[in-house]
Amino acid sequence: MEIVILPDAQAVGRAAAARIAAVVRAKPDAVLGLSTGSSPLGAYAALRERVDSGALDLSRASGFALDEYVGLPAGSEQSYAATIAAEVTGPLRMDPARVRVPDGGAHDLEAACADYERAIRDAGGVDVQLLGIGANGHIGFNEPTSSIASRTRIKTLSERTREDNARFFDGDLEAVPLHCITQGLGTILEARRLVLVAQGEAKAAAVAAAVEGPLTAMVPGSVLQLHPAATVLVDEAAAADLRLADYYRWTVANQPSWQRVD
Numbered sequence: 001m002e003i004v005i006l007p008d009a010q011a012v013g014r015a016a017a018a019r020i021a022a023v024v025r026a027k028p029d030a031v032l033g034l035s036t037g038s039s040p041l042g043a044y045a046a047l048r049e050r051v052d053s054g055a056l057d058l059s060r061a062s063g064f065a066l067d068e069y070v071g072l073p074a075g076s077e078q079s080y081a082a083t084i085a086a087e088v089t090g091p092l093r094m095d096p097a098r099v100r101v102p103d104g105g106a107h108d109l110e111a112a113c114a115d116y117e118r119a120i121r122d123a124g125g126v127d128v129q130l131l132g133i134g135a136n137g138h139i140g141f142n143e144p145t146s147s148i149a150s151r152t153r154i155k156t157l158s159e160r161t162r163e164d165n166a167r168f169f170d171g172d173l174e175a176v177p178l179h180c181i182t183q184g185l186g187t188i189l190e191a192r193r194l195v196l197v198a199q200g201e202a203k204a205a206a207v208a209a210a211v212e213g214p215l216t217a218m219v220p221g222s223v224l225q226l227h228p229a230a231t232v233l234v235d236e237a238a239a240a241d242l243r244l245a246d247y248y249r250w251t252v253a254n255q256p257s258w259q260r261v262d
């Protein structure tokens, strides 16, 4: 696993964007794995700068979001479909027809999950998956004890996650749905590259558990340890609990030039 400790959240966003841009440079019709929440916003902002300056063209790329709430009213601005449209598809000038989000309003939710898995497969799989991490170690909406082999499915959100996400619902915990659809850990692990971003001290324990703790369903982010091409980009605050921080800094300082991404 590549672990990079950066001075601040902005640098984390820039480094994530550089990695995604490198994938798209090599493959203009790349399939991007998109995530929501606050963690990836810096990456999207840095990608936007590249798109606006003409250095990056995402018009041929496609995208799959990680997850979606179940049961929100159609068109709800808290839906991840609305978030992806506002934060990603529009500003990054991606073709909306090529960007999918699980259908949390589907009449047959199980069929919607199977359909989502099929769509990812038909697109040739995800080339680079951007991930955040929850304070309880979740990735996507795979809460602790999610099967490491899990596929896209319906999950019940934990109280912790609902409390954490209430800020997107004007602080109204009751308004946060109880259920969601999320890509499974097995689905996420099939992406060719994983880029996890984390900022702030609230994520320090989850980052340390995912990177340095045992591989366990109790910390869904620990599945990154199974992936052959996973990068973790953290700011100083999110790196605070890493025991081998000095080693990660040493590794980056001595990185061979052919390995650098910018």
Ligand code: GLP
Binding pocket: 035, 036, 037, 038, 039, 040, 066, 067, 131, 132, 133, 134, 135, 138, 139, 140, 141, 161, 165
């Ligand atoms: C949310 C999302 C995840 C996200 C995580 C962290 O509930 N489903 O994809 O990575 O929790 O959220 P944030 O980035 O806002 O801290």
